[in-house]
Amino acid sequence: MRVFRILAVAFAAITSLSAAPASAQFFLKPADLSGPRVTGNEPGILGQTLTGATQTELDAALVWNLRAALNVAALQCRFAPSLFTREYYNSMLEDHAEELAKAYKTLGGYFERTSENKKQGVTAFDQYGTRLYSGFSTVGGQLSFCQVASDIGKEVLFSPRGSIDRIAHERMYELRRSLLAWGDQAYRGYFALAIPRLPNFNDDCWDESEYRAKRCGDFFASNDSKSG
Template structure:
């Protein structure tokens, strides 16, 4: 069975499970954050550019971006327990521990190679990890991010061991897209501009002289 077909079966299984009574539903119609498969070379998709990285190294970077994103969701999204972000993240760590370690080692070798020494490589790897986590901080888009992370974490449970890198390629665009706030899509919102109402200082004695409103001081008297 091909890699794509294997993952398609896993995702279909996850969708079937998700078709049971809904978990968190923040919007009547949420924004569709799904996107095309990525390689890791796309700007911003792996947090930072990795010049000279091999396809295996790019895949490792995507896998660790996915892990970091679901880790952030496990911490930030517990306000809605039905998303299961914490449990799904722990399951990811357990089911794909070997692949995650291999990916981490692959990234470590990349940074040692490009930085020129083991010490500089470790520093670069640490900085990369910090940037990855910082890249998933969200405030205004928290609801959309949590919903997308919940769906991706649910799908990840059914990904066979050894295929997490390919799964990251298929879902990283969706996770990145969810960091932009969109809100409710069922109803359009038109925000009409209104001229602010001027507040006249009727109690200001400087605006009056012998019972007459002083136009030069306080503007035209409201009609």
């Protein structure tokens, strides 16, 4: 069954590309967003810090983050059907169901273990899931996110069962970076789109309504230099 599904996706890809060449390539030269293998302890990698989590629980969280990201891509990237984000996601659910179920159980166990009771653990897990899915929704970085999610989905499709853990560790850094707004690197420094930066909204960076540039960087000067 798996072989037939792979052949079906491959045939659909060939058919689509023959009708619209390079329709899944948004940039002449995409930004290189690859990065180091992560453990799950890195800030921002899991959406929120899982205090006191064991490495097994962090591994499960990475797998669940990957599932959430490809789920969001399946819905958010439908404007580019040749990316096959929906098909890749559905194939992952079927081919790697056992791995995903194990990650779900382990991650749920973390929230149950770190809550006062089982009911609070279920609620905490639900809240984490809501924040996780919304955290993979992007507007400015939609093109890079969809392209990276498609590439990861393809890797999952052609990887054997039991490999999602490895893929999540090796590509979550890249997936998180893809959520930012990236221009075409072929024209970087010439007429690339200037993307305004936002200040750091951490409470430590503000004194009431005044931004503390000495502590958090001169955000305003950086924007002025871009506009010039």
